[in-house]
Amino acid sequence: xxxxxxxxxxxxxxxxxxxxxxxxxxxxxxxxxVLSFCNMDLLSGDLTFVKLANYxxxxxxxxxxxxIGNTLLIWIMSIIPQLTLAFFLAMLMSNRWLRGRxxxxxxxxxxxxxxxxxxxxxxxxxxxxxxxAINSIISAxxxxxxxxxxRPMLARMVxxxxxxxxxxxxxxxxxxxxxxxxxxxxxEAARIDGANAWQTTMxxxxxxxxxxxxxxxxxxxxxxxxxxxxxxLVFTSVPGDATTxxxxxxxxxAFVRSQFGYGAACAYVIFVIIMIFSAISMFITREKKR
Amino acid sequence: xxxNTQASVSSILFRxxxxxxxxxxxxxxxxxxxxxxxxxxxxxxxxxxxNIMSKINVLPGxxxxxxxxxxxxxxxxxxxxxxxxxxxxxxxxxETYFAVMAAYAFxxxxxxxxxxxxxxxxxxxxxxxxxxxxxxxxxxQAMHLMNSYLPLIVPSIANCFxxxxxxxxxxxxxxxxxxxxxxxxxxxxxxxxxxLVVPIMRPAMVTQAVLTFIGTWNSYLNPLILLNDKSKFTLxxxxxxxxxxxxxxxxxxxxxxxxxVIPTIVIYCFGSxxxxxxxxxxxxxxx
Numbered sequence: 001x002x003x004x005x006x007x008x009x010x011x012x013x014x015x016x017x018x019x020x021x022x023x024x025x026x027x028x029x030x031x032x033x034v035l036s037f038c039n040m041d042l043l044s045g046d047l048t049f050v051k052l053a054n055y056x057x058x059x060x061x062x063x064x065x066x067x068i069g070n071t072l073l074i075w076i077m078s079i080i081p082q083l084t085l086a087f088f089l090a091m092l093m094s095n096r097w098l099r100g101r102x103x104x105x106x107x108x109x110x111x112x113x114x115x116x117x118x119x120x121x122x123x124x125x126x127x128x129x130x131x132x133a134i135n136s137i138i139s140a141x142x143x144x145x146x147x148x149x150x151r152p153m154l155a156r157m158v159x160x161x162x163x164x165x166x167x168x169x170x171x172x173x174x175x176x177x178x179x180x181x182x183x184x185x186x187x188e189a190a191r192i193d194g195a196n197a198w199q200t201t202m203x204x205x206x207x208x209x210x211x212x213x214x215x216x217x218x219x220x221x222x223x224x225x226x227x228x229x230x231x232x233l234v235f236t237s238v239p240g241d242a243t244t245x246x247x248x249x250x251x252x253x254a255f256v257r258s259q260f261g262y263g264a265a266c267a268y269v270i271f272v273i274i275m276i277f278s279a280i281s282m283f284i285t286r287e288k289k290r
Numbered sequence: 291x292x293x294n295t296q297a298s299v300s301s302i303l304f305r306x307x308x309x310x311x312x313x314x315x316x317x318x319x320x321x322x323x324x325x326x327x328x329x330x331x332x333x334x335x336x337x338x339x340x341n342i343m344s345k346i347n348v349l350p351g352x353x354x355x356x357x358x359x360x361x362x363x364x365x366x367x368x369x370x371x372x373x374x375x376x377x378x379x380x381x382x383x384x385e386t387y388f389a390v391m392a393a394y395a396f397x398x399x400x401x402x403x404x405x406x407x408x409x410x411x412x413x414x415x416x417x418x419x420x421x422x423x424x425x426x427x428x429x430x431q432a433m434h435l436m437n438s439y440l441p442l443i444v445p446s447i448a449n450c451f452x453x454x455x456x457x458x459x460x461x462x463x464x465x466x467x468x469x470x471x472x473x474x475x476x477x478x479x480x481x482x483x484x485x486l487v488v489p490i491m492r493p494a495m496v497t498q499a500v501l502t503f504i505g506t507w508n509s510y511l512n513p514l515i516l517l518n519d520k521s522k523f524t525l526x527x528x529x530x531x532x533x534x535x536x537x538x539x540x541x542x543x544x545x546x547x548x549x550x551v552i553p554t555i556v557i558y559c560f561g562s563x564x565x566x567x568x569x570x571x572x573x574x575x576x577x
Contacts, residue, residue, distance in 0.1 A: 016392075020447040032422045104321055110325070115554070116508060121530070
């Protein structure tokens with residue numbers, strides 16, 4: 001067998017992948033970078049080089065900062081209950097005495113299967129005013145119906161609930177995998193040393209689950225900061241654009257207002273922001289050196 | 291003395307059972323909350339607007355057929371299902387075939403720049419997907435491929451995560467000796483790939499394929515910017531227009547949502563086990 005000839009076959013095998021990669025993955029990213037320094041004439045499509053003007057505009061735009069704030073608010077409101085609930089449920093479901101664990105896991109995972117478009121419409125309809133299903137319950141309890149769409153904080157909260165609803169079951173599976181990977185001997189040892197359930201969780205389970213926790217944190221940051229579908233679809237118009245996320249802002253700039261250069265600059269600023277947040281989360285959850 | 295121990299044992303037992311009951315109850319309540327939106331969706335799909343708006347509905351209504359007629363009068367939901375199905379099947383097939391191929395090269399061959407190229411795959415796996423979307427749009431426009439499924443299908447060949455996942459699986463589950471034996475027996479390279487690698491990789495391919503299928507079925511942003519001919523709309527795009535097309539017709543809206551969920555649920559029923567495994571494997575690999 002001829003190793004050199006086999007090496008040539010390998011290039012043939014990776015050729016389709018890298019050909020498409022260059023054309024449809026790398027080139028768009030680089031082209032977006034070039035666009036971010038240009039303004040595009042709408043009719044002719046001609047580019048004029050404007051240096052850093054687009055970036056200056058992005059960094060001076062109150063709307064862009066507001067969209068960052070919106071994204072962070074929605075993200076925090078969804079991530080904290082989502083991870084707490086998922087972790088707590090994963091801990092509960094790791095107990096053999098809990099009845100119907102398989103059923104629970106499937107029911108919790110179910111929302112994850114629903115298209116985010118459908119989730120958007122569904123939560124928009126559930127929280128609509130005055131006749132949505134949630135308002136029907138509120139009215140049945142004898143309270144006044146709430147206009148979720150026209151109250152910025154509540155509108156953000158509805159989106160946060162939708163995302164939380166979609167993702168908590170998914171995180172349960174991650175956490176369960178983490179809990180299962182802890183060997184029984186370690187937990188046994190903790191019990192023999194007289195640790196109660198709370199101490200075992202805080203001092204043994206959570207430290208041992210650090211890699212999974214980091215992974216879940218980082219992926220949910222990257223995913224959460226790229227929120228788009230729910231922002232676009234849950235409510236069609238919210239006063240003060242309170243539910244416009246960063247990606248939604250970029251989308252509106254480029255595809256609604258046709259300012260492609262400006263949108264491209266937005267994309268790169270968003271990219272830097274996401275990188276910064278991922279770095280921060282890795283820094284916080286890093287292994288402490290002794 | 292004996293009574294005392296008995297009493298304390300029974301009190302411990304009581305406390306333990308109470309805790310267990312509360313834990314069960316908690317899980318049950320969360321399950322109800324998780325299921326409630328589905329419940330509203332399915333029940334409301336068979337009610338008219340008046341019922342949906344004015345009270346809490348627990349039982350199915352009688353307006354299913356009317357809702358269906360109004361829904362299909364406004365949007366052609368079956369053309370959406372057909373388009374989504376076509377797109378998802380194409381993407382799944384193309385991605386699976388070429389990603390396994392690339393992963394095979396990375397896993398079982400020695401060639402120059404191998405580590406560098408695989409590093410590129412890893413880096414692009416981590417990059418946020420939307421960073422190049424404007425450039426992608428302009429590129430597709432320049433290629434005159436707007437309103438075509440090609441720019442939605444072809445890029446899936448370069449799915450970095452799939453390559454990474456398959457390579458990981460291949461490193462452990464595909465013995466190099468097997469390939470060497472095939473070479474000694476005079477098997478051609480392309481036959482080795484088709485007759486040896488692909489069958490061994492089947493379990494991993496099924497898992498990744500199920501997730502790719504659901505992901506494509508659910509994708510929204512790319513079809514949204516690339517397709518503007520209504521007859522080519524995918525199901526997600528059509529569903530997104532239901533609200534505008536039906537105004538405040540909640541019955542028809544809910545029915546549209548129910549129809550959009552059914553296909554993924556069917557897929558999930560067949561593939562739930564592999565999905566769970568895949569997620570767990572992903573977590574273990576990253577961990």
